[in-house]
């Protein structure tokens with residue numbers, strides 16, 4: 312079979328399963344209204360939650376960076392591409408996230424691969440929430456670590472996996488392992504295993520809980536703080552208590568929380584008062600921060616180690632300086648009064664939408680509101696009907712969500728007006744009653 316014949320067959324399969332996807336060309340900036348073909352659509356698909364992607368302050372910073380540093384970065388950061396805007400972005404990020412250091416990557420996807428691949432190898436264990444983003448799943452697979460998955464947002468199931476991991480460590484023929492962690496790093500971790508209440512308040516460096524024996528088994532838990540397709544929130548306090556009890560490390564992907572929660576929008580980890588107790592925080596710069604790229608925030612040693620060991624950082628040309636400068640401008644903006652005002656507007660839009668479609672708001676409500684339709688065909692049809700009314704809400708299907716869990720994924724932004732929200736709700740309510 313030729314490649315083309317093989318592809319034709321596989322594409323037909325996707326079409327048969329209503330899983331075929333194609334690109335829609337957009338001829339306007341990201342905003343509540345986008346131009347697709349001849350149509351102007353009311354847009355509820357963007358992760359640009361604060362409306363910063365087209366904000367004058369970000370555009371100005373990007374233009375200024377281009378004028379000063381050019382359009383391209385020339386090389387990997389380790390060769391000659393470590394331009395000033397990246398260093399400025401990283402200090403801004405570390406200050407914003409209340410961590411010692413930060414390291415910028417070309418994308419969140421690359422950041423996940425860089426950090427997980429650098430930290431873990433085949434003797435280690437990674438424990439993932441069932442619904443973590445594909446970038447984390449792929450990175451975990453590539454790292455070669457043993458993967459365990461716990462039921463979504465279920466601390467009980469996480470504890471089962473941690474117990475298994477601790478046992479796997481103790482039964483292992485390798486030196487060190489989990490048991491040696493408590494021996495070799497002294498009292499605090501030894502206490503932690505038996506009595507979590509006796510834990511020192513903060514474990515500020517990843518190295519503090521790290522098995523000191525070379526080759527010892529490492530255990531990393533990864534969750535998102537706000538889940539990208541469901542918009543719900545991880546039980547971080549319980550997860551942190553468990554990772555401390557079992558001497559594991561924790562990575563929290565703040566892609567959909569950065570800019571939106573916590574003091575000055577620094578994230579949900581901070582809102583839970585846990586900044587010093589999470590070893591690794593991942594940030595994306597392309598969502599509420601309105602630019603593009605990703606970053607890992609944590610200790611100085613973590614950043615130093617990633618510079619030396621993160622392959623997606625080392626073997627990749629640095630992002631364009633304009634992206635870094637725009638992200639740094641966004642970080643300044645979200646910490647300003649204007650940022651606080653945008654978050655307040657977003658909160659009002661979210662509350663307004665829940666009220667208009669007759670839903671109760673969850674405890675911590677986010678800008679992502681899934682309307683689960685199950686069947687892939689239903690989701691695509693609903694999205695098409697909305698588009699006929701000049702409203703763009705994407706149908707999200709496998710592989711972005713599980714098969715049979717297809718949905719409309721509504722994302723609300725501070726740039727929407729309350730009329731925009733009412734219009735969407737009216738059409739959704741009409742669709743629901745017609746069915």
Ligand SMILES: *Cc1c(COP(=O)(O)O)cnc(C)c1O
Pocket residue numbers: 418419420421444446535539564566567595596597603604605
């Ligand atoms: C978008 C996203 C990523 C990937 O970030 P990019 O910068 O788009 O590559 C990672 N994790 C989550 C939860 C995301 O939503």
